[in-house]
Amino acid sequence: MKLTLIGNGIMAQSLAKGLVKNYEVEMIGRDIDKLRQVKEKIPEVSIKIIDDQEDITDKNILFCVKPYALQSVAVRLTGKANTLYSILAGTKLESLKKQISAKYYIRTMPNVAASVSMSMTTITGDNEAKMSALEIFNAIGKTVWVNTEKQLDIATAIAGCGPAYLAIIAEAIADGAVKAGLERHISTELVHGLFVGTSALLAKTHPAILKDSVMSPGGTTAAGVGAIEEGNVRNSMIKAIQAAYEKAEELGSK
Numbered sequence: 001m002k003l004t005l006i007g008n009g010i011m012a013q014s015l016a017k018g019l020v021k022n023y024e025v026e027m028i029g030r031d032i033d034k035l036r037q038v039k040e041k042i043p044e045v046s047i048k049i050i051d052d053q054e055d056i057t058d059k060n061i062l063f064c065v066k067p068y069a070l071q072s073v074a075v076r077l078t079g080k081a082n083t084l085y086s087i088l089a090g091t092k093l094e095s096l097k098k099q100i101s102a103k104y105y106i107r108t109m110p111n112v113a114a115s116v117s118m119s120m121t122t123i124t125g126d127n128e129a130k131m132s133a134l135e136i137f138n139a140i141g142k143t144v145w146v147n148t149e150k151q152l153d154i155a156t157a158i159a160g161c162g163p164a165y166l167a168i169i170a171e172a173i174a175d176g177a178v179k180a181g182l183e184r185h186i187s188t189e190l191v192h193g194l195f196v197g198t199s200a201l202l203a204k205t206h207p208a209i210l211k212d213s214v215m216s217p218g219g220t221t222a223a224g225v226g227a228i229e230e231g232n233v234r235n236s237m238i239k240a241i242q243a244a245y246e247k248a249e250e251l252g253s254k
């Protein structure tokens with residue numbers, strides 16, 4: 001199957017890197033220099049400048065522009081696509097249906113880990129395209145199908161934005177180690193190993209049980225947990241998810 005990505009930014013490239021292993025991938029953008037740079041990085045991708053009247057008839061489109069660019073790109077698309085897979089944060093199915101013609105509509109929320117075939121992707125939309133959507137996004141990581149756009153917007157806050165949140169935590173832990181006197185390269189290597197190991201444990205252990213198993217009475221972890229609670233980290237993460245979800249809703253209401 002051929003997939004056509006519209007947009008050539010961070011996410012389009014992340015998706016393309018994984019998808020080229022299983023699909024023929026075409027990338028359509030508006031800047032030939034940027035497209036050529038993508039072609040250098042991912043030679044399997046075919047590149048194309050967007051036409052004023054870009055015919056998308058029967059194509060399977062992965063729509064990868066920013067939400068605010070939807071209208072300006074949509075007016076250039078003609079014909080009826082087979083399936084439109086949108087990755088736009090917040091943008092509702094209804095809005096996509098009004099602006100781009102397709103037989104089926106799917107909203108997805110992948111993340112940048114698609115570039116290493118480890119995206120956590122949430123999907124919703126037309127049931128007729130459910131199997132194809134799961135197949136495409138399973139090729140670049142894990143998938144969860146949800147039945148409402150509200151669930152997808154909350155998933156956006158977790159798995160779409162989440163790599164940024166975890167990267168902040170990772171950086172802060174490494175900074176803490178450097179502050180305590182450990183070399184930067186050692187700190188960074190330890191943090192990477194920490195995330196890999198903890199991720200494997202979290203796949204089979206409840207977070208609270210994992211935390212309890214590390215935290216001995218009056219011990220080092222307990223001292224650290226005390227500092228984490230003083231810093232309101234837990235509440236900050238809850239608020240971060242709420243804020244990102246509300247922003248997704250706000251984008252969808254425009």
Ligand SMILES: NC(=O)C1=CN([C@@H]2O[C@H](COP(=O)(O)OP(=O)(O)OC[C@H]3O[C@@H](n4cnc5c(N)ncnc54)[C@H](OP(=O)(O)O)[C@@H]3O)[C@@H](O)[C@H]2O)C=CC1
Pocket residue numbers: 006007008009010011012028029030031034050064065066067069072073087088089109110111112160161
């Ligand atoms: N970044 C992330 O981690 C995630 C992002 N998303 C969603 O993915 C989408 C893309 O985000 P991201 O890749 O980060 O953004 P980027 O800014 O990296 O990419 C946006 C792309 O859209 C293109 N574009 C904008 N306007 C037009 C136009 N009029 N015609 C043709 N192409 C156009 C840009 O072209 P040009 O390069 O020429 O400016 C660029 O290639 C967003 O909707 C976002 O919500 C979803 C999940 C995760």
Ligand SMILES: O=C(O)[C@@H]1CCC=N1
Pocket residue numbers: 089156160161
């Ligand atoms: O912040 C953003 O706009 C995008 C959407 C999901 C992750 N990043």
